[in-house]
Every structure is written in structure tokens, then in C-alpha cells.
Amino acid sequence: MEILSWSVFLIAVPAVIFAGVSxxxxxxxxxxxxxxxxALVIPPGAALGLMLPLLMLIDVxxxxxxxxxxEWSAARVLLLGAVPGTLAGAAxxxxxxxxxxxxxxxxxxxxxxxxxxxxxRGIIRAAACKPGPVAGTVAGVVLGFTSFVSHAGGxxxxxxxxxxxxxxxxxQATTVLVFWAVxxxxxxxxxxxxxxxxxxxxxxxxxxxxxxxxxxxxxxxxTLVSEKLFFGVTxxxxxxxxxxxxxxxxx
Numbered sequence: 277m278e279i280l281s282w283s284v285f286l287i288a289v290p291a292v293i294f295a296g297v298s299x300x301x302x303x304x305x306x307x308x309x310x311x312x313x314x315a316l317v318i319p320p321g322a323a324l325g326l327m328l329p330l331l332m333l334i335d336v337x338x339x340x341x342x343x344x345x346x347e348w349s350a351a352r353v354l355l356l357g358a359v360p361g362t363l364a365g366a367a368x369x370x371x372x373x374x375x376x377x378x379x380x381x382x383x384x385x386x387x388x389x390x391x392x393x394x395x396x397r398g399i400i401r402a403a404a405c406k407p408g409p410v411a412g413t414v415a416g417v418v419l420g421f422t423s424f425v426s427h428a429g430g431x432x433x434x435x436x437x438x439x440x441x442x443x444x445x446x447x448q449a450t451t452v453l454v455f456w457a458v459x460x461x462x463x464x465x466x467x468x469x470x471x472x473x474x475x476x477x478x479x480x481x482x483x484x485x486x487x488x489x490x491x492x493x494x495x496x497x498x499t500l501v502s503e504k505l506f507f508g509v510t511x512x513x514x515x516x517x518x519x520x521x522x523x524x525x526x527x
Contacts, residue, residue: 279318279326279475285482287317292330292483296490297497299334299452300341308428312385312517316524320377321369325476327427328459328466330487335456337491342449350437351450353409357416358429358458364417365424366465372425379525381426385518388431389511412436423458424465430455 278284291310298309314323369377415436423429433454437447466472 279322279473279479284314284317285479288314288326288479288483289486292327292486293490293493295327295331296334296487296492297494299331299455300338300491300494300497308426308430309385309514309517311427312381312514312521315378315381316517316520319374320381321374321471322473322476324425324427325466325471325473326480326483328463328472329477329480330483331427331455332459332463333484333487334491335452335459337488338452338495339456341495342445342452344449345445346449346453347437347440347442347446350412350440350442351453353412354416354419354433354436354454355457357413357418358420358423358454359461361417361420361422362424362458362461362465363420365421366469368421369425369471370469375525377425378521381428382518382521382525384422384426384428385514385521388428389515389518391431392511411439419454420458423455424462429458 291313295310311320311323311327314326318326372380415432418432419429422432430451433451434447437450442450
């Protein structure tokens with residue numbers, strides 16, 4: 277399927293709005309579902325290149341709403357780990373085939389669903405004590421790697437940040453700050469590795485208003501919409517998408 281086509285545009289519009297809602301109001305953990313959905317209809321590299329400018333636009337828009345409401349000490353630890361994690365992600369991407377990337381995105385999608393369901397059923401429990409700098413740095417490495425290859429750094433950040441007992445707003449503000457910085461770092465590698473193309477940048481420009489709309493909805497939904505409802509829809513989308521990506525990759 278050609279990237280600059282109405283069929284891709286019509287699929288991308290709800291995916292981009294969803295990313296804005298997720299990052300603007302629900303901690304960004306599920307925003308990577310948009311790239312997963314797009315990877316079903318266009319090459320995974322194109323899906324990543326298309327989404328990054330839009331995610332960066334969402335980051336900048338969200339940053340103002342949560343300005344200085346973050347926990348800087350936690351953000352700093354994650355960012356220190358995210359740098360080598362991003363380098364590792366770049367190395368993997370350079371060596372991997374498109375199907376290997378589809379497979380990884382599919383596995384990450386299903387792992388996210390399994391992790392959140394395990395938490396909901398009490399199978400996975402938070403640590404009894406707050407995670408320290410070592411745990412935060414490890415989470416940052418995982419964050420940087422998964423963010424580079426699938427825009428899926430949110431779960432790693434959530435494991436560390438939620439373990440610190442943050443408030444909902446402090447958690448949201450910290451994730452906005454962290455991913456603004458990580459996406460800025462990734463953009464240099466994406467440009468140098470040719471992940472951005474004329475087609476993906478043109479389509480991203482056309483989709484920018486929908487990213488802003490989703491962010492606006494997400495910021496307002498932060499205090500109005502049940503997280504249970506939002507993530508219930510997200511889990512379903514990610515489970516179906518993850519299975520489909522894995523199937524495409526292995527067949």
C-alpha cells in the first residue's frame with residue numbers, strides 16, 4: 277500500500293487522534309498502539325518515521341499543560357538510562373529486517389497487554405519499596421530501546437514511575453517530559469538513518485491537526501474519563517494488532 281494514499285490517511289487519522297489522547301491524558305503508555313496499527317498497512321520503518329514528528333508535536337503541546345508538575349529526580353534517572361538504550365535501539369534497527377521489526381512490535385504489543393492484565397488481576401504486584409536509581413536506569417535503557425524500535429517506551433517508564441507512588445498528574449507530567457527529550461534524541465538518528473522520507477513527512481504534516489485534536493481531548497479527559505474504560509479499548513486494539521503483526525512477520 278502506498279504511503280501517500282487516501283486509504284492510509286483514513287487509517288492514520290483515528291490512530292493519530294488516539295496517540296494524542298493517550299499521550300495528552302493517560303501517561304503515553306499506549307500511544308505506541310498507533311505505530312502498531314500503521315505497521316499493518318505500511319512498512320514498519322515508514323510507520324515509525326510517520327509517527328515520530330506527530331509524537332513530538334504532541335509532546336510539545338502537552339508539555340505546557342503539565343509544566344513543572346513532574347518529578348525531576350525520577351525523570352533524570354530515566355533519561356540517563358535512555359541514552360544507551362536509544363543507541364542499542366538504533367543498532368538493532370540498522371541490522372534488522374522489516375519482518376523482524378514487525379515481530380518485535382507485535383511481541384511488545386502483546387507483552388504490554390499481558391503486563392497490564394497481570395496487574396489488574398493481582399498476578400503482578402508493585403515492589404514493596406520504591407525502586408531506586410539502579411532500577412530507574414535499567415528502566416531507562418529498556419525505555420530507550422523499545423521507544424526507538426516501536427515507540428513503545430511507555431510501559432518501562434510506567435513500571436518505574438508507578439512504583440514510586442506518584443500522583444496521577446505527577447506521573448503524567450514526568451512521562452511527558454521524559455518522552456519529549458527521548459523523542460528529540462531519536463529524531464536525529466531517524467534523520468541520519470533515512471527513516472524519515474518525503475512521503476512520511478508530507479503525510480505527518482497533513483495529520484498534524486488531528487494530533488493536536490487528540491492532545492486537546494486527552495488533556496481534558498485526564499480528569500473526566502475512566503482509565504479503566506480507556507485502557508480496556510486499548511488492550512483490545514493492541515491484542516488484535518499484536519497477533520496480526522506477528523502473523524505477518526512469521527508467514
